[in-house]
Amino acid sequence: MSEVAATDVERLQDEIASLRGQLEERGRLVLDKERQLERYAADLREAYKLEREHAAELRGSYMATVRALSNAVEARDAYTGKHAERVAAYGLELARATGSPLAVDPQIEFGFLLHDVGKVAIPDAILFKPQPLSPEERGLMERHPVIGWEILREVDFLGVAKLVVRSHHERWDGGGYPDRLAGEDIPYAARVFAVADALDALTTTRPYRGALSIAEARATIRAASGGQFDPSVVDAFNEIGDDRLLAIRSTTS
Ligand SMILES: [Fe+2]
Numbered sequence: 001m002s003e004v005a006a007t008d009v010e011r012l013q014d015e016i017a018s019l020r021g022q023l024e025e026r027g028r029l030v031l032d033k034e035r036q037l038e039r040y041a042a043d044l045r046e047a048y049k050l051e052r053e054h055a056a057e058l059r060g061s062y063m064a065t066v067r068a069l070s071n072a073v074e075a076r077d078a079y080t081g082k083h084a085e086r087v088a089a090y091g092l093e094l095a096r097a098t099g100s101p102l103a104v105d106p107q108i109e110f111g112f113l114l115h116d117v118g119k120v121a122i123p124d125a126i127l128f129k130p131q132p133l134s135p136e137e138r139g140l141m142e143r144h145p146v147i148g149w150e151i152l153r154e155v156d157f158l159g160v161a162k163l164v165v166r167s168h169h170e171r172w173d174g175g176g177y178p179d180r181l182a183g184e185d186i187p188y189a190a191r192v193f194a195v196a197d198a199l200d201a202l203t204t205t206r207p208y209r210g211a212l213s214i215a216e217a218r219a220t221i222r223a224a225s226g227g228q229f230d231p232s233v234v235d236a237f238n239e240i241g242d243d244r245l246l247a248i249r250s251t252t253s
Pocket of ligand 1: 115144
């Protein structure tokens with residue numbers, strides 16, 4: 001090999017060694033970056049897990065508060081027992097049957113549980129009067145949705161639940177109270193709730209009558225479709241089997 005060629009080979013070998021060094025250095029940098037990213041991803045996973053735990057805790061606290069408030073209302077009335085809990089379970093089942101996104105709205109159960117919170121302001125003499133109410137007494141009784149709505153107005157986490165409290169006695173035909181809303185002007189959650197509430201009222205023993213069977217309650221609700229109730233909600237209600245309704249009743253009695 002000539003001297004010139006030998007020098008070229010040495011230069012080439014130096015260049016290769018230098019390139020190899022650069023490549024190894026780059027490899028180390030890439031590895032460092034990968035490790036940094038892995039640490040970052042692990043931190044993110046941990047933060048996400050903590051955030052989810054925190055959200056679940058918060059939701060649990062909200063639910064406990066709502067249940068405490070709902071139980072305080074129910075404790076006055078020996079006849080309805082676990083009415084709020086039962087009607088909330090019927091309402092959620094019905095919301096699922098309608099196929100609307102309502103069923104996955106976490107606030108809706110709060111509204112179902114608290115629908116009658118305004119009754120705290122109604123005197124016992126009116127709330128438990130066995131005889132028919134006088135027009136003045138009826139007027140006071142019919143204020144309970146607005147009173148409930150006013151009690152909860154400032155509670156932000158209740159969101160649409162407050163609409164159920166205010167509008168649960170509205171009727172599809174416009175003959176309800178307190179705002180005499182009709183048809184689709186009535187918040188959908190309140191229209192769903194109205195059917196669930198009627199089902200529970202009809203199938204529960206009252207001082208003035210015995211409990212109706214589910215078949216009898218179905219017939220009564222069907223007859224009020226398009227009058228008291230949104231026909232589409234009644235249609236969804238008809239899709240729910242008796243066995244499902246009986247299962248809800250047995251777990252909430
Ligand atoms: Fe009510």
